[in-house]
Amino acid sequence: xxxxTTTPPRPTHDLRQxxxxxxxFPRTAWLAAARRALTAAPNEAFGPGDPQxxxxxxxxxxxxxxxxxGVRTTPDRIVICSGFAHALRLLYGGVGGPSRGVLRGPLAxxxxxxxxxxxxLHGAGVRTVPLEIxxxxxxxxxxxxxxALKAVLLTPAHQFPTGGPLHSERRAQAVDWARxxxxxxxxxxxxxxxxxDREPVGAVQGLDPERVVYLGSLSKSLSPAIRLGxxxxxxxxxxxxxxxxxxxxxxxxxxxxxxxxxxxxSGHYDRHVRRTRQRYRARRDQLLAALSAHAPHIxxxxxxxxLHAVLRLPAGTESDALRAAAHQGLALDxxxxxxxxxxxxxxxxxxxxxxxxxxxxxxxxALAALCRALPAPD
Amino acid sequence: xxxxTTTPPRPTHDLRQxxxxxxxFPRTAWLAAARRALTAAPNEAFGPGDPQxxxxxxxxxxxxxxxxxGVRTTPDRIVICSGFAHALRLLYGGVGGPSRGVLRGPLAxxxxxxxxxxxxLHGAGVRTVPLEIxxxxxxxxxxxxxxALKAVLLTPAHQFPTGGPLHSERRAQAVDWARxxxxxxxxxxxxxxxxxDREPVGAVQGLDPERVVYLGSLSKSLSPAIRLGxxxxxxxxxxxxxxxxxxxxxxxxxxxxxxxxxxxxSGHYDRHVRRTRQRYRARRDQLLAALSAHAPHIxxxxxxxxLHAVLRLPAGTESDALRAAAHQGLALDxxxxxxxxxxxxxxxxxxxxxxxxxxxxxxxxALAALCRALPAPD
Numbered sequence: 001x002x003x004x005t006t007t008p009p010r011p012t013h014d015l016r017q018x019x020x021x022x023x024x025f026p027r028t029a030w031l032a033a034a035r036r037a038l039t040a041a042p043n044e045a046f047g048p049g050d051p052q053x054x055x056x057x058x059x060x061x062x063x064x065x066x067x068x069x070g071v072r073t074t075p076d077r078i079v080i081c082s083g084f085a086h087a088l089r090l091l092y093g094g095v096g097g098p099s100r101g102v103l104r105g106p107l108a109x110x111x112x113x114x115x116x117x118x119x120x121l122h123g124a125g126v127r128t129v130p131l132e133i134x135x136x137x138x139x140x141x142x143x144x145x146x147x148a149l150k151a152v153l154l155t156p157a158h159q160f161p162t163g164g165p166l167h168s169e170r171r172a173q174a175v176d177w178a179r180x181x182x183x184x185x186x187x188x189x190x191x192x193x194x195x196x197d198r199e200p201v202g203a204v205q206g207l208d209p210e211r212v213v214y215l216g217s218l219s220k221s222l223s224p225a226i227r228l229g230x231x232x233x234x235x236x237x238x239x240x241x242x243x244x245x246x247x248x249x250x251x252x253x254x255x256x257x258x259x260x261x262x263x264x265x266s267g268h269y270d271r272h273v274r275r276t277r278q279r280y281r282a283r284r285d286q287l288l289a290a291l292s293a294h295a296p297h298i299x300x301x302x303x304x305x306x307l308h309a310v311l312r313l314p315a316g317t318e319s320d321a322l323r324a325a326a327h328q329g330l331a332l333d334x335x336x337x338x339x340x341x342x343x344x345x346x347x348x349x350x351x352x353x354x355x356x357x358x359x360x361x362x363x364x365x366a367l368a369a370l371c372r373a374l375p376a377p378d
Numbered sequence: 379x380x381x382x383t384t385t386p387p388r389p390t391h392d393l394r395q396x397x398x399x400x401x402x403f404p405r406t407a408w409l410a411a412a413r414r415a416l417t418a419a420p421n422e423a424f425g426p427g428d429p430q431x432x433x434x435x436x437x438x439x440x441x442x443x444x445x446x447x448g449v450r451t452t453p454d455r456i457v458i459c460s461g462f463a464h465a466l467r468l469l470y471g472g473v474g475g476p477s478r479g480v481l482r483g484p485l486a487x488x489x490x491x492x493x494x495x496x497x498x499l500h501g502a503g504v505r506t507v508p509l510e511i512x513x514x515x516x517x518x519x520x521x522x523x524x525x526a527l528k529a530v531l532l533t534p535a536h537q538f539p540t541g542g543p544l545h546s547e548r549r550a551q552a553v554d555w556a557r558x559x560x561x562x563x564x565x566x567x568x569x570x571x572x573x574x575d576r577e578p579v580g581a582v583q584g585l586d587p588e589r590v591v592y593l594g595s596l597s598k599s600l601s602p603a604i605r606l607g608x609x610x611x612x613x614x615x616x617x618x619x620x621x622x623x624x625x626x627x628x629x630x631x632x633x634x635x636x637x638x639x640x641x642x643x644s645g646h647y648d649r650h651v652r653r654t655r656q657r658y659r660a661r662r663d664q665l666l667a668a669l670s671a672h673a674p675h676i677x678x679x680x681x682x683x684x685l686h687a688v689l690r691l692p693a694g695t696e697s698d699a700l701r702a703a704a705h706q707g708l709a710l711d712x713x714x715x716x717x718x719x720x721x722x723x724x725x726x727x728x729x730x731x732x733x734x735x736x737x738x739x740x741x742x743x744a745l746a747a748l749c750r751a752l753p754a755p756d
Contacts, residue, residue, distance in 0.1 A: 025424035027416050030633075034412055038405050043737075046403035046601045082460075082629050116625075223424045225632035247494075251460050253631045254603035255408075359421075 011331035013366035017161055017308035017354035018220065024276055025223050029268045030259065036266075037258035045258060049249025051242055053080025053230070056261035061230055064264050065216070068273075069192055070202030072209045073232045079241050082251045083217045083229040084188060085120055090231070090244050091186070091213070093124040102240035103184070108152035110138045111343040112162050117153075118340065130340035133159060137166035140174040144181075151184040152177075156204045157192035161338050161352045163302010163310055165201045175204065178211040184234070185212045191220045193273045195305040196281040210234040218260070220307060221273055226256050280307055283355040287367060294371035297378075300353075307356040310335060317375045318349035324373035325351070330366065332373075389709035391744035395539055395686035395732035396598065402654055403601050407646045408637065414644075415636035423636060427627025429620055431458025431608070434639035439608055442642050443594070446651075447570055448580030450587045451610045457619050460629045461595045461607040462566060463498055468609070468622050469564070469591070471502040480618035481562070486530035488516045489721040490540050495531075496718065508718035511537060515544035518552040522559070529562040530555075534582045535570035539716050539730045541680010541688055543579045553582065556589040562612070563590045569598045571651045573683040574659040588612040596638070598685060599651055604634050658685055661733040665745060672749035675756075678731075685734040688713060695753045696727035702751035703729070708744065710751075 037056075045054070052058070058075035065071035081087050093101030101124060109118070111130040121128055129146050131138045137159055143152055152174060156166035166174075174185050187204050195201065205214040209232070217229030233241060263269050284303055291298055291311070299312045313321055318334045325332045335350035351374075358366045415434075423432070430436070436453035443449035459465050471479030479502060487496070489508040499506055507524050509516040515537055521530055530552060534544035544552075552563050565582050573579065583592040587610070595607030611619060641647050662681055669676055669689070678687045691699055696712045703710045713728035729752075736744045 019425055022421040022423070022425040025421070027419075031413055031416055035409055038409055043400040043403070045400070046603050047397055047400040047735075048602045085628055223632075224426045224626065225424050227627070227629055227631050248602065249605070250463055251605055251629060253605050253634050254601075255634060256631050357425075 009327070009329050011326070012329035013362060013369060014331045014357045015325075015353050015355070015366060015370060016331050016333055016357065017352045019354065019357045020220055020223065020276065020307065021279065021356050021359075022223070023359055024272075024279065025225075026268065026272050029272070030263060033262040033266060033268060034255070034259040037262040038255065041258050045254055049252070049254050051079075051245040051247065051249045052076075052238075053078065053249070053252065054254060054257040054261060057257045057264075060261040060264035064269065065203075065214070065230075065232065068270075069189060069200070069214075069216075070206040071214055071232055072206050073214075077209070077233050077235065077238060079231045079233060079238065079245065080249075080252050080257060081229045081231060081245075082227040083219060083224075084190065084215055085117065086251065087215045087229055087231050088117060088120055089124070090241050092121060092126050102237060102244055103151055105148050105150040106146065107186075108143055108146060108149055109340065110154060110159060111340045111345070112335075112338045113153075113155075113160060113340065115337055128340065130343040132343065132345045133162055133164070135164065137164050137170050140166075140170050140177060143174070143177040143183075149181070149183065151186055153186040153188060154204070155188045155190060157189055157195070157201050158302070158305040160188070160190060161302070161308060161310060161335070163304075163306065163308075165305070166204070171204050171207060175207045175211055179208065183211070187212050187214045189214060189216045191306045192216075193221050194277055194280055194307060196277070196284065197304050205232060210236075213237065221276075222269070226260070228252055228256055228260060280356055283363065284309065286363065287353065287355050290367040290371055294368075295374045298374050308352055308354040311351040311353055311374070313349040313351065314375060314378070315349055318351070321349075321351060321373055321375055325370065328369035328373045330369055330373060332370075387705070387707050389704070390707035391740060391747060392709045392735045393703075393731050393733070393744060393748060394709050394711055394735065395730050397732065397735045398598055398601065398654065398685065399657065399734050399737075400601070401737055402650075402657065403603075404646065404650050407650070408641060411640040411644060411646060412633070412637040415640040416633065419636050423632055427630070427632045429457075429623040429625065429627045430616075431456065431627070431630065432632060432635040432639060435635045435642075438639040438642035442647065443581075443592070443608075443610065446648075447567060447578070447592075447594075448584040449592055449610055450584050451592075455587070455611050455613065455616060457609045457611060457616065457623065458627075458630050458635060459607045459609060459623075460605040461597060461602075462568065462593055463495065464629065465593045465607055465609050466495060466498055467502070468619050470499060470504050480615060480622055481529055483526050483528045484524065485564075486521055486524060486527055487718065488532060488537060489718045489723070490713075490716045491531075491533075491538060491718065493715055506718065508721040510721065510723045511540055511542075513542065515542050515548050518544075518548050518555060521552070521555040521561075527559070527561065529564055531564040531566060532582070533566045533568060535567055535573070535579050536680070536683040538566070538568060539680070539686060539688060539713070541682075541684065541686075543683070544582070549582050549585060553585045553589055557586065561589070565590050565592050567592060567594045569684045570594075571599050572655055572658055572685060574655070574662065575682050583610060588614075591615065599654075600647070604638070606630055606634055606638060658734055661741065662687065664741065665731065665733050668745040668749055672746075673752045676752050686730055686732040689729040689731055689752070691727040691729065692753060692756070693727055696729070699727075699729060699751055699753055703748065706747035706751045708747055708751060710748075 592610035
């Protein structure tokens, strides 16, 4: 396949990670929830908002997160925000002027993660310290060795993007470190609801609500178009986070908050997660079947959960595979950009394949194009 | 009336400025717009959002702002945000890490304004230079005398909170200054739709769209619970503002954006503004009638527009009047906190009376309590 100077075609298939299937948005159920919620809302709901978030939503989330994710909380420990990145900004600064976050000092992060989150932290002046990842997840044993470390950011349900869950011993170890060092575990539960082959892994937060900040949002489970996320905070952080957020709600739409509260409480959120979980599992199975048929030498990892898998590639082949994918009309990311700059250890080659985004009718063609782009067996 | 150490009662009437009547929120029309908009929306509307804002909304705003406010724009010059404060942050930093705004240097502001906006600017490291206000509005003739000045923030439709419009000669003068100094006028059109006794004053932006940044939001006209605002930008600022905003919409709900687009295009926004304008004018007239009957020695200013008036007080009586108001069960602000620290010239005493917030049934009692709190004639 000649690459060289040929311009790749405009992508026809989007296999980038992280975006739920837009066609699956439950318009009718959402509108019905909006109608019920806005009709029932007190007049003050249309006035200036409580920066902690609507109480209706915090109540519904406390119930849901307890039941579905093993989170131990009450509504007064929850603060609503616009999504995960907004939560990071509230914690480390970057909204309301420089240095207005509530946490200080370096932050340990996983050696793989979203470049956008690293940029956001670095922009707020936070030094990030990468933790290597092995088959049990992030090596939290390294935490004790970093001087002045006060917090670690983890994706325990499904390491992003490499895909493994954090082992139960590592979970306990992270919480023990936080207890011993007056530290915090920041738990990014970005796709905790989408586990396919066994029971969901509960949130680390359940181990110690005073040492874990639990962070969630709608971006993977329902839609990134609804700008709502939530922080479940230890008692001592509620006041400081609200002080940073300001006197009135400046970000999260009260109408979306009220609607989501009804959507959760009426069981529509559970139904939507169940339905999309089945859908994404079928998508994942199709991906594995395609690989098995057309590229059996390629191993897929991180497949037990989530909206993406990682295809492991022979060393030195990632760039070629990405070029080939572009020529096959695929929008696709390699594993490389997710790696923390300066992280020690080996940086394996791979492709991060999101299987939630393409419409149904185009998915088989997307997989066929993907298989054509993969390196041939040795 | 003994004040001294007596604790004032919990306020029973809210006469603070700036919040529209929450009971007037048009629930039915908004829900109908949501139903139409979400049913008609393409699937991609539920995916990651364009940080410029939904095209449906930018089209509807371009039409509305041209017709109602004399703004000269096209949809590609509009950037959607979460409100006025978010717009200020995009321009001067404070979202996405320190020093990420697009404008630099000191900013001239009116000698009266919202303390929250000054704090936000100072938090982002911006030096504000106050312009005195006279009967023609802010003295923009001072602009040429400030070294390195590149921008001025004005409330031309209804100076906040003192209440006068910026005189047409001053408007031309501000734009001339911007042209001569490669500068910008930032136009905060916070309640431009609510003018009572004559035709609305059009936006300064219409004088020179390449020298004026026009800023608007729903906070006064519809509800502060819907976190939507808009910037109408000179061509050269669109790219830089979008670069600061990021690759995906992180703030403004796409569902609210789509609904507002329908609400505007279907004429419901015009109807709502007309209805609330009548309502607030009647409220203002009731305030003036109460003053005329019970405190004819007190002069009200800034009454031709908006959701609040300023009651001018004899020098040195503002604190006493505020204490008396608190004892009458009124939540109320004095003129003092709105004044820029260090502004030259006289600082007159006064009360800023918002007449939009109390429910209908309580408004007469609120006015009676207000009149009881006012200083007696000399």
